[in-house]
Amino acid sequence: MQTSAPIRQIRLHAFEMACVGHIQQGMWRHPRDRATGYTRLDHWVALARTLERGLFDGLFLADVLGVYDVYGASPDAALRAGVQVPNLDPALLVPAMAHATRNLGFAITANAAATHPFVFARQMSTLDHLTGGRIGWNVVTGYLDSAARALGRDGQADHDSRYDAADQVMDALGRLWRESWQDGAVTADRDTGVYTDPARVHAVIGAGQGWRTDAIHLCEPSPQRGPVIYQAGASARGLRFAADHAECVFVNATTPAQTAGLVAALREAAGARRVQVFAGMTVVAGRTPAEAADRYADYERYADPEAAMVQSAGSMGVDFAVLAEDEAIRMVPTQAVVSNLAALTAGPAVTKRGWRERLRLGGRQVPVVGSPAQVADAMQDWMAQADLDGFVLARTVTPECFVDFVDLVVPELQRRGVYKTAYADGTLREKLFDRK
């Protein structure tokens, strides 16, 4: 059979976080799970090698700067179950993984308001240099009040003004990365002793909420100059921010149809600008449907849906601890959680009991469980229905979930001609956008 258009290639990121419980809560209790090794470099280097063996485009590292303390109005439940706390700074995981790989990209999450833009610009340029042009930045504006208090604010600013502030940061960062050092500024001429031509280096003057700067960027131009910009906001304001800045967008929705609406709105807002869109997905694969079902049943015994409620409480701003089992989840849209609530309210009213049932593997993502062919079918279905460029795969029992995916599903995708058989040359941006 001939198709009129080339078959769309699936791009993959792994979704990880330097903590015990990331997306599917409770999995760390599984005897084969190694998430508690998150403080060791070996743990991360092994993961990076597995992902590169599977030709993943990137490792997407989540982050929060606070704790989930909406559930029971206390951080106790999050601490007890290890829900994204304790955690580590994701930027510092990258260099060791980059040294052990050649092609894998690294998209790290960082709050645009937590570090002075002049300092942050150097951190990202440093990572872009050290990775040889394989760094991405998932821009977040923060949504936890606990993070705001940690940073000395009385609470989060309202949702839209956080994005306004992020626009100002993006402007200064863009100029530090792209305008402070012109092409050709670095001559590195051993004979004349001139390393840099000062006529081609320019100060950047900028200001935003709580910061000012007047400085040349400290780093010479890195391979990509600036990181590939990732974004995950699904609110109207988040969508506009993504349309203005993002090169890659990470969407989280329950069904392909629901995702299709988000993606269409995003692509329309971006206009002529090409944006890669990836959907969050949890996969439990086995060699056969029966093996996958067994594996899923095994995993589910260790899931901690109550811990997942703790995470939902933080991300949606709903204190599940005080709701009765059959009480409908109160839609109290706060400025902090517009997009998360919107995703939930898109369907019919949900009770606390109903929500917990949805979280039965320990997280909001309903897993795709199946043989390589079944998983590949599901992925191709999502791609086609929702006009996607690929997926961000959450961990279940780690690292075996990624090892299984690479060993079982990747070859099936390759057989179908929807997945690369070798990395392209070039930087992360060049690889993602076929520019080299």
Added chain:
Amino acid sequence: MQTSAPIRQIRLHAFEMACVGHIQQGMWRHPRDRATGYTRLDHWVALARTLERGLFDGLFLADVLGVYDVYGASPDAALRAGVQVPNLDPALLVPAMAHATRNLGFAITANAAATHPFVFARQMSTLDHLTGGRIGWNVVTGYLDSAARALGRDGQADHDSRYDAADQVMDALGRLWRESWQDGAVTADRDTGVYTDPARVHAVIGAGQGWRTDAIHLCEPSPQRGPVIYQAGASARGLRFAADHAECVFVNATTPAQTAGLVAALREAAGARRVQVFAGMTVVAGRTPAEAADRYADYERYADPEAAMVQSAGSMGVDFAVLAEDEAIRMVPTQAVVSNLAALTAGPAVTKRGWRERLRLGGRQVPVVGSPAQVADAMQDWMAQADLDGFVLARTVTPECFVDFVDLVVPELQRRGVYKTAYADGTLREKLFDRK
């Protein structure tokens, strides 16, 4: 011959910075110099392996957050000669080097005022986890006006108040690192599903100049809990700060006698608290005195004393560009550079010409040039005269300067019984203080 006391062991750090021109300016032009590889991880991993082969205690990474723009009232001369600009964030070099080594320590320089303490606390705890307890922090308060402007201030605060501000930061950091998570807080019990006992985790409330925090520390206790604290200030206020906080002090002075005064003052101020003191030193070693002299002559041909003046101008607050050759260096003590000027003014008046002559290898440190025996003699002489614990060795032509030191001088020091033949067990702090 029997000595009444055990022979004092020499401890060594290498002094490096992620830039082209660090301490001895111009060396990057030498055909064998590889400093321009500072943006590549391989460059740093190879260095770390060399240092570990030589049983160095640590790699001391310098940093500045601004540019040297006092000379000619412009950053142009610093840019042209590559004087500590462009540069990279030193913290991000550590993870790859840590993964390639097992015992080498890493002391990174960071300005206590450039990053919010809550965020900085996590960065350092992350590094302490990832290195398995091998991280140190060289606390600086900044002295370049260009750095202050980059961070949105009108200029540097006065010298002593910068240390007052740093005291407040140290207090909050100490509580985040040592009090937020009690021993035993992490249970990681797979059977009960309890990762952390919330009763043993406590919020830290603190405030200082321009920041507040109210948060639990995000990281579980790391091997050392907090980094080994290094400090290099030599002013009266800097000395008090060191006496209060520092575990290791890095002194820079011209002669053993001058150093002895500083060290005595420091040890007296620290009282019963044991502090390790290291002196800056530049070594050019050869197998014989003649070979060392040849090597020095070869290096000197590439030195850039004028670039060294650019660095001196920034660190001393004296614009050498406007001085006549035989004009005495004007002692205009600014709040920014108290200690640097003090070191200079300790001797007789110095002219611009005289100062340049001192900088003839491209930096202020007058190199020790000689055979392994001559270098070992000089080191033992400094140790005895100035009551030192060891040295911080600056680079000349890199990496060969460190390879030469490891191959030639280390065996000589070992033969004399003044240098370890194997690493001790334990964290950096335990190794430095013989605590394990």
